[in-house]
Amino acid sequence: MWNYKILTGCLLWWCWTSKGNAFHRQATDPQEVRVSKKIAFDFKASPEIHIYLALKYAHIAVMGWAKDSVKVEAEIIATGMALTEANRILERVTLGYDYTPQKLHMQLEIASQQQIAKKNDNPLGNIMNGLVQSLISNPAPTHSTSADIDQHNLKILIHIRLPQGAIQQIENRYGSLELNGNFTGKLTAHLFYGNLKAEKLPYGQLEVSYGEAHFKHLSKATANFRQSSIKIERAGELNLQSSSTTLEIDSIASLWLDSRNDVATIKRAGKLNGKMQFSNLDVGQLGLESNLETHFGNLTVQKLLPSCTTLDVMARATNVKLEHLPSDTHYDIVVKPEKWQAPERLLRLERQPFEGLKGHVRLVWNEGNAKRKIAIENREGILIMK
């Protein structure tokens, strides 16, 4: 009798627990369905082929190779809780392209959900011409109709191999761009909410907003960085306009800067010219010359190398700090005496009132054999020399 009761109890317990576990699994480990479209093509191309990409949400990897051909592989992957849902997401995304040996055009279009609904009314609407559809996991019930896209349920991966001399014009929003290989052609890139990574660029016209960019070697470029974080390891000539950006440059031969509200660190610069407003600029070593116009913010120059010939700063309400004062230099300083911090011997130098600027004085002196010139006119700002 007791055995029967124990057995029934065990059976009921097993049923209850197994049912509970089943519900739990369904709630926390739902089966996702992934569907994808793949596009692949290649063609013979001119060594200086023009590439135009107008994309969104795409992760683009471009590789330069020593061949006279282009190879493109693209995959659009949609994930949904049901096959219908995944298909609807996939259906909204169209990657168009056309090419000749001289040019390649690719553009991405995302149809609205209403357009898809209308298209679905048409029995021909579901046909995806020229595309391979692959069902990766098991099919699930087709009850969901949502086609909202987000970064978790849509991935667009594009891999392009190009001749190294290709001239590229790439626009991508909410995605990323990575360039590898020894390119010799010009790159025009416009990234909005997207990251850019490049190994070696001979000539670039770059626009990065709300993203991160990393360049290993940038020979010559015109760049506009906004609200971004930029790291350049080595650069030749850079014409830079930037705002609200964190900029880190390890080494640059020549930089023309128009900076606003940036935080910039340059470890070593040859020529450094331009203007900045409300920016903090920290220069580690200055190799050749610098002419800067600053408005508010902070400027620090840690060291002038022996090769440096000129440091000319016109500062307005900027805190300027000049460390490791070099010898063999002609100094010409305009400052408010109460805002000047310097070694005692300099504070004892003869001062002349500076005409046209009330409360400011001018100090001119030589240290050793004057091979270089340091001229700083700091209106209203603090000047620290040590």
Place this chain on the structure above:
Amino acid sequence: MEDKLKTWAQQHRKEMDVFQAPEFLWERIAAQLDRQEKTRQYWWKNAYVRIAASIVLILVSATFLVLYQRQLTSENTLQAAYPELKQAEAYFKPIIAAKMRRIEQIGDKDLLNLLLEDLALLEKDYQTLAKDLQDHADNRQIIQAMIANYRSRLQLLERILNQLEQKQQDNVEL
């Protein structure tokens, strides 16, 4: 100086009272007047033209009205669909306006122009985001970016204002 016409009229006043204009003269004048009336037919007085113009006017007005209505609807739909966007706008806009007023008081004209340029760029970014929202793709991220856009405007103004006020304070202390 003597008025020649007046003098001539005074000298020939009597002749004017005596001589009559020839009959054919009035006929010629009347004939010319008829011809001018016939040739001067204004196209805009044509009834068909008037009807066509009215239709065009109504169509143009209706188009503008519909477009305006659509724009309003889309803005309202956007805010209705994403209440957090409305909340962010309600929160940030007055603060941004107040900071801007403060900077106007203590900053100079050049500085204001630069600041307005930067704010215009941020506004342009906002419009791009709003446009991309119509893709219904990754809207959560875009909405977050739109809210962050307001935050960036505020941070920009706060940073500038802090430096301006710091400078002002330094000058007072010294």
